[in-house]
Amino acid sequence: MIPVEVLGKRWDHPIACASGALAAHLPGMEDAVLRGAAAIFTKTITESPREGHPGPVFVDYPDEGYALNAMGLPNPGPDRMVVEIEEFRDEFDVPVYASVAADGPEGFRKLARAFSDVADGLELNVSCPHAGKGYGAELGSDPETVAEITEAAVRAFDGPVSVKLTPNVDRETLLEVAAAAIDAGAEALTAVNTLGPGLRIDLRTASPVLGAGVGGLSGPALKPIALRVVADLALEFGEEVEIIGVGGIRSGEDVVEFLLAGAKAVQVATAAREKDFGDIAMETYRILKELGYEEPEEAIGAALPEYRERLRRLGWCQ
Numbered sequence: 001m002i003p004v005e006v007l008g009k010r011w012d013h014p015i016a017c018a019s020g021a022l023a024a025h026l027p028g029m030e031d032a033v034l035r036g037a038a039a040i041f042t043k044t045i046t047e048s049p050r051e052g053h054p055g056p057v058f059v060d061y062p063d064e065g066y067a068l069n070a071m072g073l074p075n076p077g078p079d080r081m082v083v084e085i086e087e088f089r090d091e092f093d094v095p096v097y098a099s100v101a102a103d104g105p106e107g108f109r110k111l112a113r114a115f116s117d118v119a120d121g122l123e124l125n126v127s128c129p130h131a132g133k134g135y136g137a138e139l140g141s142d143p144e145t146v147a148e149i150t151e152a153a154v155r156a157f158d159g160p161v162s163v164k165l166t167p168n169v170d171r172e173t174l175l176e177v178a179a180a181a182i183d184a185g186a187e188a189l190t191a192v193n194t195l196g197p198g199l200r201i202d203l204r205t206a207s208p209v210l211g212a213g214v215g216g217l218s219g220p221a222l223k224p225i226a227l228r229v230v231a232d233l234a235l236e237f238g239e240e241v242e243i244i245g246v247g248g249i250r251s252g253e254d255v256v257e258f259l260l261a262g263a264k265a266v267q268v269a270t271a272a273r274e275k276d277f278g279d280i281a282m283e284t285y286r287i288l289k290e291l292g293y294e295e296p297e298e299a300i301g302a303a304l305p306e307y308r309e310r311l312r313r314l315g316w317c318q
Contacts, residue, residue, distance in 0.1 A: 036278020234262020252283025
């Protein structure tokens with residue numbers, strides 16, 4: 001496999017462990033690397049430890065092609081996570097990016113400083129659809145707020161900053177939010193967080209299935225939305241920032257599809273419960289070779305010219 005350069009670091013391949021339950025603590029991060037992840041994006045860390053929502057926090061509907069989760073951003077807080085990242089680094093030479101969330105610019109600034117000496121980069125979570133009032137997508141739907149948050153983090157952190165975007169906005173707002181993040185100094189965009197929030201009801205109890213009531217939709221059903229967002233971002237900003245795709249990726253074919261849409265790399269979350277990152281990577285490189293691409297870089301954005309032409313017919317771009 002040919003290495004790639006992402007967020008200022010060498011990755012063995014373009015497939016990382018997404019910010020989620022697997023990367024919540026040191027054992028999970030270690031497991032992800034042993035299963036072939038090229039980089040780690042930690043579970044989102046907040047200014048103070050959080051217990052998260054009551055259970056159930058994850059429900060899978062494989063026959064319907066999706067899962068719902070409402071974790072509530074459970075995490076041990078920055079002090080403990082810094083220690084765990086340091087312990088991880090003692091064992092593995094794999095890039096680690098800290099996912100962080102707060103309720104405003106000052107909180108993001110503090111978190112950026114907390115991880116400045118241990119993380120290779122930051123991912124700003126302004127997109128979780130079920131984190132609660134004042135967090136996540138509530139912030140990430142407003143371009144001005146995203147600009148303020150991004151600028152605060154960029155100024156406090158000596159390294160690349162990626163802003164993780166929500167799919168729960170219209171296309172025009174999405175592009176406005178992305179532009180605001182880039183203008184404020186973001187070097188990358190992660191697309192996307194979960195869709196929703198969504199609801200399922202237990203017929204026997206007539207109550208919501210999830211402990212929080214509602215949760216974000218992930219898994220294969222999210223992929224077409226995530227892929228469209230990546231392509232839209234790549235058309236507008238592909239020359240300015242790196243784009244990292246996430247959402248419904250289960251196979252090498254999925255990875256290649258995201259590369260063709262303009263992603264520089266991808267993250268895997270839900271599928272990592274059943275499939276190793278290394279296996280997906282091997283599938284990716286086999287498919288790239290079959291398609292005539294010598295390395296991932298050659299495939300990035302190959303679908304965009306025709307995608308642009310189709311959007312012109314809809315009157316959505318010039």
